[in-house]
């Protein structure tokens with residue numbers, strides 16, 4: 001097996017726009033729980049995105065209840081060889097209703113799933129039927145800060161635009177390595193996948209529900225990996241991956257193309273591509289919605305141990321990266337790993353811009369704003385210093401029913417604060433060697449929770465069964481690899497009007 005490379009990606013670097021936001025003063029009122037202005041803004045934006053499941057399947061007769069009922073079960077996805085990593089991750093994304101509703105707005109003329117701030121906006125449900133939306137329409141809508149169209153067209157040098165462009169970018173990849181369907185707008189692909197998955201449309205070129213051999217609609221039949229939106233995502237993922245390796249010989253790229261990509265690396269590339277499809281200057285609202293859905297903003301204060309001069313920095317990352325304990329004798333938990341990640345620490349030998357001494361710096365980090373969906377990645381790769389080989393940390397990591405981040409918020413301290421708490425809603429598990437192996441997922445659907453292993457879908461509990469997702473490992477050899485949490489609504493009456501009053 002080739003050693004596992006970690007390529008630089010844009011996802012975990014703060015962008016220019018993100019670093020410019022400065023933390024502001026906290027509202028100092030005793031009776032009203034405190035919250036940072038940024039958290040308040042992110043919560044408000046995420047609250048405007050519809051959370052109902054975008055399911056439109058034909059109702060079928062249910063012999064048990066003797067009623068016609070819509071099947072809302074999850075679907076499997078076939079896996080020929082090395083696509084289980086992406087499928088497991090896509091399964092989790094397909095079970096984030098606000099994310100799905102948000103993507104469904106791509107190329108939509110008027111808001112349907114997301115409420116606009118502008119009260120005059122008409123809620124028009126008309127959708128552009130034409131996949132190749134016409135340019136005139138596109139231009140007419142560009143003044144709308146809420147719009148989101150494909151990043152298509154041509155560059156200044158006349159070359160065709162990359163609809164999912166991101167940097168770094170290797171330009172010298174031989175055409176023979178680039179898969180056929182890897183230049184399609186990723187927002188279009190994901191929108192199409194959501195429609196096929198939950199509405200059964202568009203599959204096999206049909207407009208109706210997918211049917212089995214007897215002609216009975218089977219809205220939960222597994223999706224083939226060759227199905228258009230899925231194959232497009234797989235092809236694009238290969239191109240993004242190849243583009244992340246600059247200046248490599250053909251055979252190195254070929255190995256990369258044909259080996260399995262880590263699920264979290266795919267997630268970073270995928271969300272980067274989605275983010276890049278948004279014109280942030282013309283449509284800043286769309287970009288803020290994406291941040292509200294996935295980004296954690298941290299406020300880092302470094303204090304010079306020589307002159308006590310503080311340096312503040314605000315950074316935004318896609319979720320949290322945690323490093324589980326290696327010891328087999330001491331089991332770990334996500335809570336404990338997050339606590340270690342957020343703990344105060346010292347950076348040795350930093351040049352102070354105030355006293356010009358080289359001194360240690362005490363660093364204190366708080367969470368300025370948490371997202372609607374918190375992605376927690378467990379760094380399972382360990383390196384053996386002696387042999388230089390990487391191997392997998394298989395020490396069990398407990399997942400608790402609630403991840404409470406309130407104590408880490410910038411607002412925490414004296415007096416009441418608005419809680420920042422999360423519940424696990426989707427988990428990607430990994431079994432086998434670190435640079436290969438098998439990925440599966442557990443998801444929370446509208447009615448039930450499922451364990452999804454390629455094309456097999458197994459019910460593991462009802463939607464309110466809190467324990468169903470928490471067993472880790474689920475069965476022999478599986479380790480939790482990536483956990484997606486959903487933000488818990490705050491106490492009744494506190495989230496809505498009271499928070500509005502703080503704006």
Ligand SMILES: [Zn+2]
Pocket residue numbers: 106107149150151185186187188189
């Ligand atoms: Zn598009």
Ligand SMILES: [Zn+2]
Pocket residue numbers: 304305306307308309352353354355356357359
């Ligand atoms: Zn100093």
